[in-house]
Amino acid sequence: MNDMKPFLNTAYALKTTEDSIALYRDWAKTYDKDFAEAYDYRNPELIAAIFADRADDDMPVLDVGAGTGLVGQALASHGLGPIDALDITPEMLDVAMGKGCYRAAIHGDLTKRLGIEDATYGGVICVGTFTHGHVGPEAIDELIRVARPGALFTLGVNAELYESAGFAAKFAEVAGQIRDFEIVEHCGYGPNASPERQAARTDVAVFRKR
Ligand SMILES: C[S@@+](CC[C@H](N)C(=O)[O-])C[C@H]1O[C@@H](n2cnc3c(N)ncnc32)[C@H](O)[C@@H]1O
Numbered sequence: 001m002n003d004m005k006p007f008l009n010t011a012y013a014l015k016t017t018e019d020s021i022a023l024y025r026d027w028a029k030t031y032d033k034d035f036a037e038a039y040d041y042r043n044p045e046l047i048a049a050i051f052a053d054r055a056d057d058d059m060p061v062l063d064v065g066a067g068t069g070l071v072g073q074a075l076a077s078h079g080l081g082p083i084d085a086l087d088i089t090p091e092m093l094d095v096a097m098g099k100g101c102y103r104a105a106i107h108g109d110l111t112k113r114l115g116i117e118d119a120t121y122g123g124v125i126c127v128g129t130f131t132h133g134h135v136g137p138e139a140i141d142e143l144i145r146v147a148r149p150g151a152l153f154t155l156g157v158n159a160e161l162y163e164s165a166g167f168a169a170k171f172a173e174v175a176g177q178i179r180d181f182e183i184v185e186h187c188g189y190g191p192n193a194s195p196e197r198q199a200a201r202t203d204v205a206v207f208r209k210r
Pocket residue numbers: 017020021024043044064065066067068069070071086087088089092108109110111126127128129134135
């Protein structure tokens with residue numbers, strides 16, 4: 001069992017998108033082994049499974065904050081795709097594309113307008129990116145814009161931030177644009193994670209675009 005504090009302290013203390021790019025540039029090659037594997041990080045496969053349970057076949061999926069591609073690997077294992085990876089850190093996208101499960105890499109900043117046409121995706125998934133020091137609820141408008149009517153969303157939100165950072169208020173604000181909204185709460189870490197991590201919760205916002 002490992003003490004995750006150095007990783008989480010650094011990641012959760014990020015203040016700007018430039019901080020994120022610098023941090024993840026340096027972590028790109030070691031993230032899977034030194035974080036995901038070492039700390040029994042299960043959220044990519046858990047949230048991909050929630051997505052897969054409700055998904056239709058053959059729909060283009062946008063993996064938001066794709067990082068090194070753990071979510072794409074999990075989605076592909078369910079036979080889903082094609083999957084595009086969106087991230088702000090080119091080095092993370094390079095690792096993701098090396099996994100062979102993505103159709104395209106999209107370099108984009110979730111705090112700004114994305115260079116993606118309206119109504120492009122039949123599914124949108126986000127894991128580990130709506131958290132401390134990363135991206136806030138303002139990105140949700142853009143994710144709805146790039147989704148097709150009926151598109152399936154599974155957005156993991158750090159439960160500590162769900163109310164306090166305005167995610168609950170944002171989902172209330174966009175209620176007229178979405179349907180079948182539910183929150184699935186779970187722990188995103190396995191039994192080898194520290195007790196502190198096993199106590200942490202992710203609120204997965206599951207819904208469809210109207
Ligand atoms: C903790 S990683 C999660 C990666 C992957 N989804 C997973 O669960 O393993 C967070 C990712 O969000 C990306 N990110 C941070 N801020 C971003 C932004 N403003 N726009 C797009 N991606 C961003 C980082 O580059 C990083 O790859």
